[in-house]
Amino acid sequence: MSTPSDHSPAPLLEVKDLQMxxxxxxxxxxxAKKSCRAVDGVNLTVxxxxxxxxxxxxxxxxxxxxxxxxxxxxPTDGQIxxxxxxxxxxxxxxxxxHRRELQMIFQDPVESLNSRHTVGDIIAEPFVIHKMxxxxxxxKRVRELxxxxxxPANAAERFPFEFSGGQRQRIGIARAxxxxxxxxxxxxxxxxxxxxxxxxxxxxxxxxxxEMNLSYLFIAHNLAVVKHVSDRIAIMYLGRLVETADADTxxxxxxxxxxxxxxxxxxxxxxxxxxxxxxxxxxxxxxINPPSGCPFHPRCPHATDRCKAEVPLLRDVGxxxxxxxxxxxx
Amino acid sequence: MSxxxxxxFTKSAPILEVRDLVTTFDTDNGTLTAVDGVSFQLxxxxxxxxxxxxxxxxxxxxxxxxxxxxQPMGHIAGGEVLLEGKDLTKLPPEEMLKVRGDRxxxxxxxxxxxxxxxHTIGRQLSEVFLLHRTKDKREALRMSVDILDKVGIPSPxxxxxxxxxxxSGGMRQRVVIAMALACKPSVVIADEPTTxxxxxxxxxxxxxxxSLQQEMGMAIxxxxxxxxVIAEMCDDVVVMYAGRVAEAGPVEKIFxxxxxxxxxxxxxxxxxxxxxxxxxxxxxxGMVPSxxxxxxxxxxxxxxPFRTEVCAKHPPVDQVGPDHTVACHRWREIPSFADxxxxxxxxxxxxxxxxxx
Numbered sequence: 186m187s188t189p190s191d192h193s194p195a196p197l198l199e200v201k202d203l204q205m206x207x208x209x210x211x212x213x214x215x216x217a218k219k220s221c222r223a224v225d226g227v228n229l230t231v232x233x234x235x236x237x238x239x240x241x242x243x244x245x246x247x248x249x250x251x252x253x254x255x256x257x258x259x260p261t262d263g264q265i266x267x268x269x270x271x272x273x274x275x276x277x278x279x280x281x282x283h284r285r286e287l288q289m290i291f292q293d294p295v296e297s298l299n300s301r302h303t304v305g306d307i308i309a310e311p312f313v314i315h316k317m318x319x320x321x322x323x324x325k326r327v328r329e330l331x332x333x334x335x336x337p338a339n340a341a342e343r344f345p346f347e348f349s350g351g352q353r354q355r356i357g358i359a360r361a362x363x364x365x366x367x368x369x370x371x372x373x374x375x376x377x378x379x380x381x382x383x384x385x386x387x388x389x390x391x392x393x394x395x396e397m398n399l400s401y402l403f404i405a406h407n408l409a410v411v412k413h414v415s416d417r418i419a420i421m422y423l424g425r426l427v428e429t430a431d432a433d434t435x436x437x438x439x440x441x442x443x444x445x446x447x448x449x450x451x452x453x454x455x456x457x458x459x460x461x462x463x464x465x466x467x468x469x470x471x472x473i474n475p476p477s478g479c480p481f482h483p484r485c486p487h488a489t490d491r492c493k494a495e496v497p498l499l500r501d502v503g504x505x506x507x508x509x510x511x512x513x514x515x
Numbered sequence: 516m517s518x519x520x521x522x523x524f525t526k527s528a529p530i531l532e533v534r535d536l537v538t539t540f541d542t543d544n545g546t547l548t549a550v551d552g553v554s555f556q557l558x559x560x561x562x563x564x565x566x567x568x569x570x571x572x573x574x575x576x577x578x579x580x581x582x583x584x585x586q587p588m589g590h591i592a593g594g595e596v597l598l599e600g601k602d603l604t605k606l607p608p609e610e611m612l613k614v615r616g617d618r619x620x621x622x623x624x625x626x627x628x629x630x631x632x633x634h635t636i637g638r639q640l641s642e643v644f645l646l647h648r649t650k651d652k653r654e655a656l657r658m659s660v661d662i663l664d665k666v667g668i669p670s671p672x673x674x675x676x677x678x679x680x681x682x683s684g685g686m687r688q689r690v691v692i693a694m695a696l697a698c699k700p701s702v703v704i705a706d707e708p709t710t711x712x713x714x715x716x717x718x719x720x721x722x723x724x725x726s727l728q729q730e731m732g733m734a735i736x737x738x739x740x741x742x743x744v745i746a747e748m749c750d751d752v753v754v755m756y757a758g759r760v761a762e763a764g765p766v767e768k769i770f771x772x773x774x775x776x777x778x779x780x781x782x783x784x785x786x787x788x789x790x791x792x793x794x795x796x797x798x799x800x801g802m803v804p805s806x807x808x809x810x811x812x813x814x815x816x817x818x819x820p821f822r823t824e825v826c827a828k829h830p831p832v833d834q835v836g837p838d839h840t841v842a843c844h845r846w847r848e849i850p851s852f853a854d855x856x857x858x859x860x861x862x863x864x865x866x867x868x869x870x871x872x
Contacts (some may be wrong), residue, residue: 236793242713349802379568379740384784384796391793406713413786414793436788450718452743454785456766464722465715468683 196230196266197367197400198254203227203263203273205246205253209473221473223249225424226263228499231368236394236401238415238432240408240447244469246424247404251370254402255289256280268367285315288361292373294353298345304331304356305341311363330359334389351382355389362393368400375410387414408451412436417506420444423480424472426499430507440502441509443481479511487515529556530599530734531580531619531702537593538572538579547806549575551758552594557702560728562735564749564766566742566781570803572758573738577704580736581621582611598702617647620695624707626687630679636663636690637675643697658697666693667723685716689723696727704736709744721748742785746770751838754778757803757814760832764839772852774841777815779852813844821849 205224208217223246231237241247253260256272265272272283291297298307308330309323318326328338334355345353354374361369374390375383391414393399405411411418412432419429420443428441439445446463453460465484470476476483482492491512499508538550550572557563565573578584580596582603596603598618603611615621623629631639640659641652649655656675663671666689679687688708695703705724709717721744728735737748745752746766753763754775762775773779783797801818810816812827819826823845830842843849 242715351802380742380781381568381784381799382802384786384798387786388795388798391795408714409786409788412788412792413790413796416792432792446715448788450714451788452717452721452741452747453788454742454746454770454782456746456749456770458746462718462722464718466719468685468716469713 197233197235197268198229198231198402199264199266200227200229200254201264201266203250203253203265204261205249205258206261219473222424222475223472224253224260225472225475227421227424227426229419229426229429231400231402233367233400234394234398235417236403236415238411238418239402239404239421240406240411240418241421242406242447242469244423244472245421246472247421248372250421251289251372251402251404255284255287255370257289281315285311285364286367288364288366288369290354290357290361290369290371290374293377294350294357295345297357298353300345302344303341304336304343304345304348307345307356308341308359308363311360315364317364326363330363333362333393334359349382350378351386354378354386358386358389358393362397362399365397366399368402370402370404372404373406374403376405376407383410390414408436408448420447423469423475425480425510427481427511428507428509429499430503431505434503434505434507438503438507440507440515441481441511442485442487442515444509487513489513527559528600529597530559531557531736532597533576533580533594534597535594536576536579536591536596538575538584539590539592540585541588541590544807548592549758549806550579553753553755553758553760554594555753555760555763557734557736559701559734560732561750562728562737562748564745564752565736565738565755566740566745566752567755568740568781568803570757570806571755573755574706576755577621577706577736577738581615581619581704582606582608583615583621613647616643616700617698618700619702619704620698620700622688622691622695622703622705622708625711626684626691627679629691630687632679635676635678636682640675640690640694640697643694647698659693662693662697663690666690666696666727667719668693684712685719688712688716688720692720692723692727696731696733699731700733702734702736704738706738707740708737710739710741717744724748742770742782754781757809758806759814760840760842761815762839762841762843764835768836768839774835774839774846774851775815775843776819776821776849780818782852813842821845 203224204226206220206222209219209221210217227250239247252258254265260273263273267283267287305327308327312318312323327341331338331340336352336355375386378386403411403414415432417429418432418435419426422443428444439448446465449460449463467484470483478494479492479497482488497510497512499510501508534554536550536553537548540547540549553576567573579591591604637656637659641655644655644658659675660671663674668674668686668689709720712720739745749766752766752769754761756777761777762773769778773782780799784799786796799818804810804817813830816822816826825844830844832840832842833846835841
């Protein structure tokens with residue numbers, strides 16, 4: 186996204202050439218001989234009030250990217266510029282100050298809530314960490330937040346196990362918005378929920394975005410869900426972005442062969458629609474031994490010798506800020 | 516699935532018929548009825564989808580048919596499961612062993628837990644053949660290599676010597692499919708076969724199931740929560756809600772003119788690729804009541820926008836059209852799906868707002 190100015194004056198978040206490699210320890214001495222290149226040079230921007238959808242299959246590094254941006258991991262290299270400051274190498278008080286404005290919603294609403302704390306304590310914890318307000322003020326805020334996410338006020342005294350999956354995800358959302366952040370990284374926030382509950386939670390997230398002018402980095406594997414909530418979408422494959430465009434363009438005119446295969450593989454809930462499915466052969470390669478050149482070339486129906494040798498970089502195609510990482514215009 | 520099956524398939528006697536199946540579980544808090552009077556038929560060469568949300572009883576129905584309910588809590592408390600005319604619920608366990616894996620195969624959701632991690636692929640596959648087809652171990656291994664080849668596993672003669680952890684998720688699911696199809700069963704029950712897989716791998720597995728069905732002619736009962744998978748794979752659909760069948764019929768009818776308010780709500784609440792972005796999605800208010808305190812009468816009544824006093828009574832199963840049934844008192848009075856939400860399912864969700872009130 187080299188041209189953020191097309192979308193908005195200044196990006197809220199700008200990620201530059203971000204890399205997150207994990208050491209792979211082997212042998213008796215557990216020496217790190219290899220590394221797992223989970224995120225391998227990602228560039229992206231998120232504007233204020235915008236939702237950037239991040240789509241990819243399991244193991245493509247999308248969750249790692251999200252967690253690195255909120256600095257749950259220390260990135261190997263690159264920059265995470267949030268409101269003008271580079272978070273990538275910040276520590277302690279500086280980082281804590283930024284975290285007020287940068288929150289996260291997790292996939293599994295069971296594991297991400299402490300089962301021994303009441304819902305009130307869970308939602309008030311951000312205030313405790315950031316030493317905000319007194320007991321009475323915190324209680325009042327918790328009630329307001331519960332109301333905002335559509336839970337009854339008496340939920341504060343109850344424990345997470347007393348709630349259903351959808352309600353638990355609302356608790357996670359209440360905690361994430363408690364400090365009135367600017368950006369929320371949402372890691373598969375509705376994948377664990379049934380469709381009828383999923384739509385309730387998506388509606389809530391859209392409503393909160395309008396009300397609080399939130400930006401979302403919305404990570405998911407379900408393209409229909411991502412397209413519904415996003416302004417722009419980035420497609421990730423094996424640690425790199427292969428295509429970014431505004432949400433409508435990516436669905437109507439995908440240009441990267443992987444994006445095309447991904448979209449054609451989605452089963453659509455309409456039996457009258459007979460699609461031409463592009464079935465990719467093989468599996469996603471391991472990020473420990475990524476293929477040479479273009480990471481997609483072993484599965485790409487159009488791969489040439491150039492694809493095996495040369496890594497394609499994101500380049501502009503079309504008018505609307507669409508970018509692909511492919512050597513060819515297919 | 517797509518190729519319209521010849522009419523002879525529909526009209527022939529069903530291979531599998533479930534009649535008024537009731538399955539209960541004994542718990543510390545008394546007996547819970549997970550499946551309450553479910554009936555449907557499965558025909559040769561056709562695919563029947565069972566769709567519903569978590570806890571609706573779709574997996575319990577499958578495990579009841581296979582007689583694989585957790586023991587000693589799970590019981591089939593009533594009804595019949597007729598496989599080629601023979602009632603499986605009455606079979607002694609030894610007889611059931613001969614049916615399972617031979618006449619009926621099952622594909623499980625999680626291929627890692629469905630396979631034994633300490634045995635090689637070849638040994639696990641051979642077991643099926645040794646139980647049902649041959650006494651000769653070498654013969655069984657040869658048959659295993661053949662079936663692995665058939666499900667598209669490259670170099671099967673090497674793979675038979677490997678362990679499940681050495682295969683990717685998609686490959687493991689192919690092994691599970693090979694095991695289910697080993698003895699050319701007449702019925703295959705697939706319980707969320709692609710839910711644990713990525714979309715591009717899901718596409719491979721669905722395509723494999725379709726081509727094997729065309730070749731072997733088995734009937735597939737496909738359990739899923741994904742309406743997209745149902746639309747692509749199935750000829751007929753059963754929509755389950757809270758242990759009962761809400762609506763059943765041919766896939767085109769269910770998607771184009773759903774008659775049950777639950778089916779309508781379900782179809783309206785999924786985000787679709789062609790929708791306008793960032794609009795309010797339709798929702799079904801509230802959530803499924805717990806099995807312990809189901810309302811009397813219609814089980815959808817607490818979430819239904821069309822509820823009246825009559826819903827406190829058990830809804831009758833009405834015929835909407837040929838092979839299309841619905842369990843709702845008021846299906847004739849409620850606005851049709853096309854009227855409330857636009858003309859086609861695709862336009863349906865473009866017109867947002869609470870369409871059904």
